[in-house]
Amino acid sequence: MKEKFIKTRIPHSFIPRRVHQAFFTLHILFLVGPVVSGLANPAQSAMKQGLEYYASGQYSEAAESFSEAGTLAKESTLDPATALFNKGNALYKTKQHEEASEAYREALKTSDLTLQSKTYFNEGNNLFALADSQEKENRLQAALEAIKEAVAMYENAMQLDPKDEDPKINYEVAQIKIADLKERIEQQQQNQESSDDQEEQDQQQDSPEDHHPQDGQDQQQQDEDDEGQNSSEEDQNQENQDPSPAQGKEQDQESEPQQSGEPQAAPEEMTPEEAIMMLEAMREEEEAEREKMRVKLGKPIPVDQDW
Secondary structure (H helix, E strand, O other): OOEEEEEOOOOEEOOOOOOOOOOOOOOOOOEEEEEOOOOOHHHHHHHHHHHHHHHHHHHHHHHHHHHOOOHHHHHHOOOHHHHHHHHHHHHHHHHHHHHHHHHHHHOOOOHHHHHHHHHHHHHHHHHHHHHHHHHHOOHHHHHHHHHHHHHHHHHHHHOOOOOHHHHHHHHHHHHHHHHHHHHHHHHHHHHHHHHHHHHHHHHHHHHHOOOOOOOOHHHHHHHHHHHHHHHHHHHHHHHHOOHHHHHHHHHHHHHOOOOOOOOOOOOOOOOOOOOOHHHHHHHHHHHHHHHOOOOOOOOOOOOOOOO
């Protein structure tokens, strides 16, 4: 896949090498490569400082410099979108995904459609990373909402650049993730309902029943009924203690386990070779499922602006 970068009139340019990284099972590709211009003005100086910080891995400092560049550009009635785009990339690298979203959405106000397309794509990836962190915190509903927003970002990127395959790939991966999250949320809700029902049953069992005292006549009648029942039970017990020889024989036959004429063979045990083959088949199946969730990925790269 060809490296993508913003063209300028300045001859000196730098195109970074692709770097592959992963969020859980998802791989995302960021698009833009930087170009360095020689224009000297306050906004451009801050932008240049931000690029240097970013290249050295000082992403927090880079975000501050890009923010300053955007402010200075705005004061000079220049388009701050590129500086804000770079700020979003730097904040993404520090895992400040919500702040990165704010920067990307400000950058989307630009009239530059090429930059818009790249910003939509990077914002989609940023939202995917946000959803990943929310999922790890078991905030499944929040993760689902973030993934849905990511899908909208990829759709916008596809509309602006229909020939770009990367948003299409990530769009499909996001749809798979949405289905997975919905299923897990539904299962979580069912488990919660079952837990609530069980708790309600336990409370009902623990609650004391209401007892009402009987009057004298009812109590006397109850005592008489109890005596009659006890007498009947004693007679029945006497009969049960002296069974006839025929009954005893039948009971002995019933108590003995029935046996078939042929001895039953013990179940076959799996050989070590068969167990290894089964494990390998399971691994291959799992790897095939993972492959469905795998696309190419690179790191977000800032871009300079020739104001």
